[in-house]
Amino acid sequence: MKKLFTGPVLLLVTVLFIVGLLAACSSDNDEVNGSTENNGNNEEDNNQNNDSNDGDAAVSGDGDISGELEIQYFVGGYGDSWWKEVISDFEDQYPDITITEHAGPNINDEMRSRWVSDDPPDVVYIDGAGSSETQMVEDGQLLDLTDWINDVKAENGSPLLDNLIVEPARYDGDIYSLPLVFDTWGTWYNETQFEAEGYEVPTDFDSYMSTMEAIQENEGIAPFATTGQHPYYFLRGALTPAFGAAGGDELLADIVTGAEGVWEREEVVATMEKVAQMQEAGYIYDGFGAYNHTQSQMNFLLGDHSFIPVGFWLPNEMANDVPDGFEFGFIPTPMQDAGEPFAIVPDLRPLAIAENASNPEAAKAFVEFVFTQEYATAFSEHTGAIMNLMGVDLSDNENVPSYLIEANAMINDPDQVQIYHRPHPMSADLETPIGDALISLMLGNMTVEEFTEAAEDATADYRGE
Template sequence: MRQGQAPQRNHMRTQLLLGVAFAATLLFVSAGCNKGGSSSSGSAEVEVAVFQGGYGIDFFEQAARDYEAAHPGAKVKVWGNPRVWEQLRPRFVAGSPPDVTWPGWGMDYWAMVYDGQLLALDEALSQPPAEGEGTWRDTFEPELLKLGQYEGKQYMLPYHYNMNGWWYDPNVFEKNGWTPPATFEDLLALAEKVKAKGIAPLTFQGKYPYYMISGFLFPWAISAGGIEALDAAQSLEPGAWNSPAFLKAAEMIAMLRDRGLFQNGAIGMSHTESQTEFLQGRAAMIPCGTWLHSEMREVMPPNAKMRFMLPPPLKDGHDPTNINIGIEPWVIPIKGKHSKDGIEFFRFMTSLTNAKKFVEQKGTLMSIRGSDQANLPEHLIEPAKAFANSEAIWSVEYRLWYPTLGKETENAMASLLSGEITPQQFVNRCEAEAERVRNDATVPKRKINR
């Protein structure tokens, strides 16, 4: 499963009761210099609580030692847990959170923003960075910063980020004389050649339908109707979920299904099962994020390779360079004892030097400008190029904002892939839930801003 799944939010926000929806994708820091926390004194012990997932906590522990060496008298305590959010929830409720934290995919960041639990970072971002000239804000990729803004304020900052797309094994393609499909029409032609070799053209993580929403539905809705079609759906605009663009995307998925281009049994596979099928050469392509290599490296066959590609768009489609990214959040709680010291530690962690180290040591992309000039692992070369060349960047936000809509679209996707419903029934089902949420006055409403 991806490093950061999207959390679900119920509306008992003051209790911060949290759930999980997608692997998502947010990495945030919230800070401000006019409220909360002591001033940076260099003598207080900064508490750093982190999600101990596939990237471990060793990098952050070493960063703490480096920070202490660069700031005599400073003390930083780093601790982590695979379910760190469970330990942090009661501390947020009690008003005794850590000074800076990456609380993981089980924490509901937006609930904390709505409840005033996090510092606004705007003043801190206007200050110099840990390295270089300009402001701290200038060091971040601006499109990623937008994902942490609410009502004109910057509440969250990205650290590493993931990119979703498709993957193929270049060795398998070269051996068979195949070329990665540049368009959907190319995909249909290639698929027949792949099937003739006894290989499934595509497999997918059927137990987790959000992979197919991000890997099939949204890219093809954008291709059919432009990035505006997706923005409208995530912003709950009436009729967006059953628009012609979304119907076309659903029809494209159904076409692959009806032509037998999906691997048999994929609908019942977990993420690791389908990904193993891909690595074993029984499927030619798979939708997944850039965490795929980190997740599967221990079981990769010796000669297997993986290379990233964008989902093939329609031949004359819109925004062919569109990419789907997700950031994973760190936050600085407003009631941390030493939140300003926490800001300074995170500022240090986001230096270009540290960002490049994280890329090279952990094999993921970073939100800091220039970090793509690090010694990139082979599997990140194409994602880095895609980010640099993209003219339309998007993130799956609606699952975070509207968890019931996220769940219903996933259920509907599973039904579409299994052939239980038609493309028209799929989009109508999604739009019906969108309308219900739209009319629910208790649900805070959000819009995509570009």
């Protein structure tokens, strides 16, 4: 198969395809290596700063944006250089604003006490382990943006909502966040190895199993690995697109909302049987339970495994660890039946404002400031991924690799790729117990029938039954 993917910015091509369709008709990261300092402030200092600014006027009498603005953002595979640029420019635009950054790979855990004590930062980028948009909505932690966002205009004068590639998640019709990053999960492999050994790049589940069999026999390894410490990598990276392929948007909606009996449905059970087949054949590495996400990615790069489900941040996050000669290959996870197209489910990273924000007007100004063509272009240049904004022309951008055009042949073919959508992410209260049961199934400690029962129990608990 012709080389299609060698880096994380492939997603840009996917988005260009989606944008084209829209024009014709009118998108779990845990600990990472290194960290980002919070502008020299620790949590105690930040709490003191917050206390000292209580009572400051967020908006002065003439409507100018002023005061302190606290921003929390997770630093993972996308890095933090884009955030630094945007924050600096916002401070230049609003000189009466002082921004306090809370950032790093463990920031969700570090800031948890602030959220629990109803003293949150003003703006939060929801990404990484320990964060859940749906959970925050259910806990009443996010500001209802519905009325405000409907009046926000894009640079071209049209409603901003009309300029988003994928619209915001809605909870009973209300909007609590804006999807900032358009990403998708899929399965990665070493293009160099596959070409050298003549391995078939899978196009469906049957060929996926055949290729893993060939790798197991020739390499003497378990071809598939993921992180067991964070089960949502497999749940989002393999099962979510599989459910999309099996039952479309309706099934995805029932999965994430915990509909009664959803895990007992024929198409869902058939999908879980595929996972059991992978385990029974020995294709899933039996030590994956101890892997965190960076360890699973490192072992993948070292050739201990040949397939891994990750999002488009992978090459950027592991850039310093890629062996010589390794070339990233990517396909939508091939869990669909033969004859069916690949399935892609956009995985969005949202930006939100805290319900108890101390400076909500400045927070709104910052969110509006971010969603522009300038910063969407800058995001792609900094991260190799795409911001959730239509009309961003990257075709002549020297910082966007030309090999993206090669991927366009596949993404532009609806016979090969079908895009599905879910109404909102799964709540952590539901995703966690299902993920725990999933690990047991993948380790061979639970049958499909037992998994189904455990998943149904989890959905019942989630519904409060």
